[in-house]
Amino acid sequence: MVILTVDQAKQWMIESQKKLVEHKEQLTTLDQAIGDGDHGINMARGFSEVVDKIEGTEYDTVADVLKSAAMTLTAKVGGASGPLYGTAFLKMAVSLQGKEVTAEAFVDAVDAGLEGIQTRGKAEFGEKTLFDVWYQVAAFLHSEPYDTWEGILEVCQAIIEDTREMVALRGRASYLKERSKGHIDPGSMSSFYIFQAFVDVLEWEKA
Ligand code: ADP
Numbered sequence: 001m002v003i004l005t006v007d008q009a010k011q012w013m014i015e016s017q018k019k020l021v022e023h024k025e026q027l028t029t030l031d032q033a034i035g036d037g038d039h040g041i042n043m044a045r046g047f048s049e050v051v052d053k054i055e056g057t058e059y060d061t062v063a064d065v066l067k068s069a070a071m072t073l074t075a076k077v078g079g080a081s082g083p084l085y086g087t088a089f090l091k092m093a094v095s096l097q098g099k100e101v102t103a104e105a106f107v108d109a110v111d112a113g114l115e116g117i118q119t120r121g122k123a124e125f126g127e128k129t130l131f132d133v134w135y136q137v138a139a140f141l142h143s144e145p146y147d148t149w150e151g152i153l154e155v156c157q158a159i160i161e162d163t164r165e166m167v168a169l170r171g172r173a174s175y176l177k178e179r180s181k182g183h184i185d186p187g188s189m190s191s192f193y194i195f196q197a198f199v200d201v202l203e204w205e206k207a
């Protein structure tokens with residue numbers, strides 16, 4: 001069964017943008033605590049550029065939508081997060097190339113995105129980065145029957161909370177060493193909004 005159509009993939013990007021714009025201040029505040037305070041701006045601007053691009057473009061496949069988003073994020077988002085999200089979406093697109101997006105295909109795509117983030121950023125699980133969220137979502141998708149997409153949200157919320165007590169070992173936050181403890185990782189929070197947008201888009205279709 002196809003779970004994500006081309007229109008839904010576009011909608012996924014549009015909903016992600018809405019959430020990231022809505023939570024721009026929150027992401028900025030989180031990044032002010034352990035980074036340089038630009039994460040909200042980076043994500044809101046990047047996804048607004050993505051939406052500008054995809055809204056005016058016709059796509060034949062979900063892979064094409066994600067590839068287009070990837071190119072825009074890599075090109076337009078300053079900071080570490082742009083190339084990381086760009087790579088994640090590009091690898092997802094490659095994984096979905098020539099396929100309909102069934103649940104199985106989507107799970108494979110998340111695995112590919114996760115691998116892309118790791119190749120690019122060299123993070124391991126538990127190093128207080130957005131990789132932690134992708135890792136847990138991928139693990140969840142492998143452990144659960146595919147009709148429980150909403151379960152992704154709980155998984156994200158739990159790992160986001162776990163990042164608070166982690167010491168950052170990658171990116172700008174790692175400069176703070178032990179002092180990075182006590183704060184949620186901003187990139188984990190933005191990844192949550194992207195997965196939440198995905199779940200929302202699937203739910204609308206069911207309703
Ligand atoms: P910058 O750190 O360059 O200012 P952003 O503020 O936009 O970029 O993004 C910061 C987020 O990027 C962090 O919260 C973290 O989740 C993520 N990040 C940084 N470096 C890495 C890395 N090497 N691997 C995975 N994620 C990373």
Ligand code: MG
Pocket residue numbers: 031035036037038039079172
């Ligand atoms: Mg930053």
